[in-house]
Amino acid sequence: MSPDLAAIGQRLKRFRAERGLSLDRVAGLCGVSKAMLGQIERGESTPTVATLWKIASGLQAPLSRFLVGESGVVHRPTSPPRHRDASGMIVTPLFAFDPVLGFEMFAIELPQGCLSESSPHAPGVIEHVVMLEGEMELFVEGAWQTLVAGEVLRFAADQPHGYRNRGPAPAKVHDLIHYPFSA
Amino acid sequence: MSPDLAAIGQRLKRFRAERGLSLDRVAGLCGVSKAMLGQIERGESTPTVATLWKIASGLQAPLSRFLVGESGVVHRPTSPPRHRDASGMIVTPLFAFDPVLGFEMFAIELPQGCLSESSPHAPGVIEHVVMLEGEMELFVEGAWQTLVAGEVLRFAADQPHGYRNRGPAPAKVHDLIHYPFSA
DNA sequence: CCGCAATGTGCGTTATAACGCACACTCAAT
DNA sequence: ATTGAGTGTGCGTTATAACGCACATTGCGG
Known part of the structure; x- marks a missing residue:
């Protein structure tokens, strides 16, 4: 960082x-x-x-x-912390937050049955989810939406939202969090 | 100014x-x-x-x-959406370019033996590559670097760069292209 | 009215960014 | 060799960024 x-x-x-x-x-x-x-x-x-x-x-x-930071250097995010939170969600940082670029990116894995609620982020924050493997449900703007591999979703993250996996297999997604210029 | x-x-x-x-x-x-x-x-x-x-x-x-203020966020660098270019590289848009966010994101698949040279983008453009499957080599700042699944690379794209896949299997990556503010 | 905690500003000190100048050190051409 | 122009670096000085602490002010509950 x-x-x-x-x-x-x-x-x-x-x-x-x-x-x-x-x-x-x-x-x-x-x-x-x-x-x-x-x-x-x-x-x-x-x-x-x-x-x-x-x-x-x-x-x-x-x-x-x-x-601009870290240009042209291969980064191996497997050794740095694969963080696991209370819900069992495994978060691996891909690109750390960079003030110049204004975003950070994670790889997220949700085991079967995992449910992760997220409190609202700062105003204007936008999340981008790319579904890689398995199936996931995303709670956004008061409703659960189902995503399957290959689908993407962009949503305002300055409100309550959450992820859950009720499918038979672990779900893998990429999550890009963008912090805005203007509130 | x-x-x-x-x-x-x-x-x-x-x-x-x-x-x-x-x-x-x-x-x-x-x-x-x-x-x-x-x-x-x-x-x-x-x-x-x-x-x-x-x-x-x-x-x-x-x-x-x-x-900088929120001014001067005009950038329309995307070429018309194509799915397969001359080299055989298959490009699928994930998130279209958005002037407010300042980036766009693609899923890219390189068949075996595929070589794609890219001419320099506009000054300050930064690419972020996330390796998903297979193996790929990336030409950046005068040298080829090898990436395997799980690795990521950030590099300045305002200079010549290229991708090639000499591995046995197709390579899949995500490519996030960030366009900076112009001073 | 009285604490009293929280907020923003003023002040003295230290760390360091920035300057101007002088000192090697190259290469070319004498 | 010997100039001489052009290069980057070292040094002493000055300007100022940054810190820690104390002070004045506001707002709130007792």
């Missing part, structure tokens, strides 16, 4: 290298001292948003260019 | 007010002193990316919530 702040320097360095710019040149373009730019690239300093903004706008690049 | 930095504080203040949180409470949630939070809200200080990250992460909110 830790944002790997050194990576923003690496991305800046790479960005600069790709278009053959010197630190001096970049300093002139964006109004940040070349010593500072050097320190940022080496991870010896984490910039303020003000200076990062000067850098991004001076280089005419989106901010996300330097902020 | 350059949104005033004072707006960061205003958005934070509004965010906090909307869910009735005190400075003290937020300080406990995200590990930033309440004095600092107060100064940021009043525009007396512009945070470093490290602290802004702590704030956003602690509040389970995307960074863009504090960095």
Whole structure:
């Protein structure tokens, strides 16, 4: 979950290298001292948003260019915690929450007979469920809906909702939780 | 173009007010002193990316919530829905692109021997691959990486990348494509 | 009216982001 | 060799981000 702040320097360095710019040149373009730019690239300093903004706008690049986390690294979520809650639901994080992207993603397995009630999330939160294996019922907006493998469902999660599996086999789903820009 | 930095504080203040949180409470949630939070809200200080990250992460909110307004969320990058392309890759849309959410999601199946090269997307686009069945190799940042079922990979898609399946069985993956805000 | 707990702000201190400048260190061309 | 322009890094100083604590204010129950 830790944002790997050194990576923003690496991305800046790479960005600069790709278009053959010197630190001096970049300093002139964006109004940040070349010593500072050097320190940022080496991870010896984490910039303020003000200076990062000067850098991004001076280089005419989106901010996300330097902020995005864990690019190009294969992640193996099996070793990190497969968490099991009281209802027996097994939750495995696939992509941890990233403030830049605004969502997180889990793999969820519901054993037979499992029932999991979920209290409302923050306003505007939207869940996306992708059914992978088995069969599941989802309580949303006052009604139970049945999903089978291959089906998907998007729903507002800022209200009471729940999952249950009354089928004969364990159910596997992916759950993507999106946290909104505006409430 | 350059949104005033004072707006960061205003958005934070509004965010906090909307869910009735005190400075003290937020300080406990995200590990930033309440004095600092107060100064940021009043525009007396512009945070470093490290602290802004702590704030956003602690509040389970995307960074863009504090960095940009809700403006400029226009993106229509999807090609017309096709099911099977030249390489034999079978693409099934799961969630269509939504400007509010900023992403779309596909289920992709690669038959044995399938090779699909992808030209760079727009700057800042990020792909998230979740391996479901079989085995796949992904070309990213100049190298091929192997993924097996259960593994995930996040990478910057604004550069050349590609998929291939040299395994004995068809490969199934989910692909989530995230389109960033443009600065 | 009186605690009293909670909230936000002011203040002194520390940590560090950011600057300007000078110091190696390359390569080219003299 | 020897300049010289262009590169990145180290250093001392200044500006300010960030902290911890104490203070003033509000709101509420006794």
